[in-house]
Amino acid sequence: MMKLLKYLAALLLFSVLICGLIAWYGMRDRNPGYTYDKKWETGVSTIRAGFAKKEINPEVPDSWKDLNGNGIYEPGLGERFEDGNNNGKFDAVYMAGFQQNRPATAIHDTLWARAMVLNSGGKQVGLVVLDAIGLFNDQVISIRKKVAEEIHLDYVAVISTHTHEAPDLIGLWGKSAYRSGVDKDYEQKVISAATAAIVEAAGKQEGAWVTFVQDTTDTLGYLVDDSRKPRVFDNGLRLMQWKRQKDSTVLGTIVAWANHPETLWNRNTRITSDFPHYVRQGIESGVYVKDSLAEAGTGGVAMYINGAIGGLMHTSPRFGIPGIAGDTLYKRASFDKAKAQGERIALHALKLLREGWTKHLEETSQLLISRSVTLPVANRNFRLAGATGLINRGFSGFFEMRSEIAYWQFGPAGFLFVPGEIYPELVNGGVEAPQGNDFCASEPSQTPPLRNLMTDQYKFVVGLSNDFIGYIIPKSQWDEHPPYLYNDRKSTYGEENSLGPETAPLLYQSFSGIIKETWK
Template sequence: MRAFFRIFLLIIVLLLLVCGGTFLYRSRDRQPGYSLNLDIKPAAPKNVKVGFAALKITPVLPDTWTDKNNDAKYSEEDGDTYQDRNNNGKFDAFWLAGFHSQRPANGIHDDLWVRAVVIDDGQTRLAIAAVDVLGLSHNNVVDIRKALPAEAGITYSIVCSTHNHEAPDMLGMWGESMFKTGVNADYQAFIEQQVVKAVTEAANGLQPARLRFVQDLTGADTLIKDTRKPVVKDAGLYMMQALAADKDSTLGSLVVWGNHPETLWSKNLDITSDFPHYVRTYLEKDLGGTVVYASGCVGGLMTTHPSQPVQDPRTGKQILEPSFEKADAEGRQLANLALNALKTDTTKAVSTINIRLLAHTFELPLDNNMFKLGVALGLLKFGYSSWGNLRTEMAGFTINSAAGPLASFLTIPGELYPEIANGGVQQPEGGDFGIAPVETPPLRNLMQGRYKFVLGLANDELGYIVPKSQWDTESPFTYGLQKSPYGEVNSVGPETAPRIHHEAVSLLKRL
C-alpha cells in the first residue's frame, strides 16, 4: 500500500512539474531583453520626402461551409457542414476575429491590405503601416521591426491595426472554440512579411513632397453610436495629404477616424475591410495616390451599431440593417467629409519640415484572469516581460514647419476611451473604486499644433482602455444598469488607463 501511495504521489508531482513547465514555457517573453527609448530632436527644416505602398493580405480560403441555422457559428451539432475543396478530410478555416468565436470566413467580398506611408525629413525616417486586422500584438510588431532591412533606413516604425472585425484572428481569441486559437501561424507570418515589404517599398519610393493637414471635427458624429455611458465620441476625421513637390498631384493620404470597422456586424461571413475599404476607394478615385486608413479612439464603444442609421449621400436613403450598402454609404460620407475639408481648409501645403520624435517601452500589469488563462493555454502568445507584466509601447511625434508645430501624433497601444483623449471622464455612482477621475487632463489638451492625430491600436492591442473611475465589474452597477457594462472583459485591467495616461502625459510634456 505504501508503495502505491509513493507511486501515486510521484505521478502527481511529475504532472505538476509538467504543467508548471508548460505554463512557464507558454508565458515566456517572446522578445527577451527588448526595450526602446528614442528621443530624436529636430534638425533644421529640410525638404520632405514621402513614399506610399499598398500590398494585399487577403487569404485564400481552402474550404467553404453551410450555416444550417444562420447563426454565423460553425457547429456540426447544428447540422453545419463544410465543403472539403482541398480534399484533405478536414475543415480548413480562417476564423474571423471579433463578436464571437466559431465564425469561419465563407467568402471574400474585397481585399484586405497593409498600407504604409514613410515620411523623411532628412534626419528621421518615420514609417506608419496600417493593417486590416482586428489587432496585432507588440510581439508581432517587434518581429516586423527586426525583419526590416537596414537599407530601408527606417528610424522608427508604427504598425497600426484598423481593428477590422471581418478579418482572420491574429490574436488567438476567436477560434473554433474558446479553448482553441483562431490564429493561422502561416498566415500571421505572411502578414508580418507583407508589412515589412510594404514599409520597404514605401521607403524605396520616397520622393520630394508637400504636406497638407485638414480635419473635420464634427461631420462624422452621426455615423457613430457610443454604446456605453458617458456618451463621449471621437468623431473627428483627421487627414494628412502628401502632394508632389512640383505639381498638384496627390502621392497619397493618411486618414484617421475613431470607429470600429464592424458595420457589417456579427452575421457577416465574408472577408472584407468593412467601411475603410470604401473610404480608401472613393478618396483614391477622387484624389489619386494611395490612402492609408488608421483608427483613432474606438473604446467606449465607438461603433456604427445596427440601431444607427447611415444615410446614403447619393440617394438620401437611410440604411439601418448591417449590409455592404450601409458600409458603402458610411465610407462615401467619410470620403466626402475629407474632400470637403480639403476644399474649405485654408491651411497651405509645406515642403520643408522637421520631426520631433519620442518613443519608449514600458510594462503593464495583466489583471484579466481570462487573459491569464489564455496565456496559460497558449492561446495568447505575447508572454510576460516580467512576472505578471506585459511589455508595451507608446510614441509621440510632431511634424513642424519653420513657424512651429503643424501636427502632432500620439500612438495608443489599444482601444482608448475617447473621454481620456478629449475630456469627459466621469465618476459614476457604483464604480468599483469610488474614486475621482484619474485620467486628467485630456491628452489632446497637451498635444501641439492645430491637427492632433491619435493613432489607436498602434504597436499593440491591449483591448479596452477604461478610465479607472468608470471601471465597473461588481454590483451595484453604474448608471442604474442591471448588469456590468461591456468593456472590462476585454481589458488588461483597471490600472491600464491610469498607466497609459501617465506615460502619455509624460511623453507629451517632453515633446
C-alpha cells in the same frame, strides 16, 4: 496503501511540474531585454515621402453553408463545408472580433498592408496600416526586425484598423474559446507583407509637400454610436495629404477617424476591411451618387487610421446609416450599410481637401519620443490565455507585459500612438466618477484630457498602434462588481477585454510625460 499514496503524490507533483513548464513556455518573454526607447529632433528641412501597399488576403479554399444565418459553423445542425481543395478536411479561416467558430466563406474585398515612409531632416519614419483586428507587440517587433534587415528607419509604427471581419491574428477567435484561430502561415504572410510595403514605400520616396486639414466638430457624429455611458466620442476627421513637388499629383492620403470597423456585424462570413474599404476607395477613385460623380478622387494610396474607439464606438444593427443619396436608411448589417458609411466619410474628407482651411508645407521639422512601458496583467482570462498558449504573447515579468507608446510631431501635427482601444474621454475630456465605480472614486481620474496637453494644431490619436492590449478604461469608471454604474442592472462591457484597472493610470502618466517633454 502507502505505496499507492506515494504513487498518487508523485503523479500529482509530476502533473503540476508539467503544467508549470507549459505555463512558463507559453508566457516566456519572446524578446527579452527589448526596448524601443527613442528621442530625437530635427531642424527644418525639405520633405521626401513614399507610399506602397501589399495585399494580405488569406487563402479561403473551403466554404460552408450557414443554414440558420448566425455566423457560427454548426455541423450538428446539418451545416457542411465545401471541400474546395479536395484534401478531405475543413481548412477553416476563423474571423476575429465577435464570437468564436466563425469561419470565412469567401473574400469580399482585398485586405491591405498600406505603408508610408517619409524623410525630413535626415530622419526616416515608417508607418504601416494593416486591415487586421490587431497585432501583439511581439509581432510588431518581428516586422521591425525584418525591415531593419533591408533598410534603416529611425522609427517604425505598425497600426491596425481593427476590422472585425478579417482573420484571427490574436488567438481568441478560433473553433472554440479554448482553441486559437491563428494560422501561422497567414501570420507570417502579414508580417512579410507589412515589411515589403514599408521597404517599397521607402524606395519610392521623392520630393513632396504636405497638406493638413481637419474638422473637429461633430459633423460625422451621425455615423457612430456609443454603447457605454458617458457618451463621449472622437468624431473629429483629420487628414494629411502628400503631393509630388514636381507636378502636385497625390502620393497618398491619411484619413483619421474613430469607430469600430464592425458595421457588417457578427453574422457576416465574408472577409472584408468593413467601412475603411469604402473610405479608401472613395478617396482614391471618387464618390458617386446614383452614377453621378459627387466628388472626384485624388488618386494615390489612401490609408485609414483609427482613433479613440473604446467606450464603445460602433455601428450596431440598431443604429441607422443614411445612404449616400439620402433616400435610404440602413439599419440591418450589410455591405450597403458599410458602403454608405465609408462613402459619407470619404465625401466629407474630399470636400475638406477641396474647400476646407488647409495648411501646406514644403519643409518642416520632426520630433519623436517613444517609450517601452510595463503593464500589469490583472485580467485572469488573459493570464490563462498566455499560460496555455491560446495567445502567442510573451510576458516580460510576473504577470506583466511589455508594451510601448510614442509621440511624433511632424510640423504642426502631433501623432499620439496608443497600444490599444482608448476611451475617448481620456483623450477629449468627459471622464466621470459615477456612483458604483469599483474604487469608490469621488473625482474623475486621468485628467486633463490628453489632447489638452498636446500643443499641436492637428492632434492625431492613433489607436491600435504597435500592440493589442484591449480597452484602456478610466479608473474612476472601472466597474466589475455591484452596485453597477448609473444604476444599471449588470456590469458594462469593456473590463473583460482590458488588462486591468491600472492600465489607464499607467499609460496616462506615460503619455502625459512624453507630451510634456516636448513643451518649450
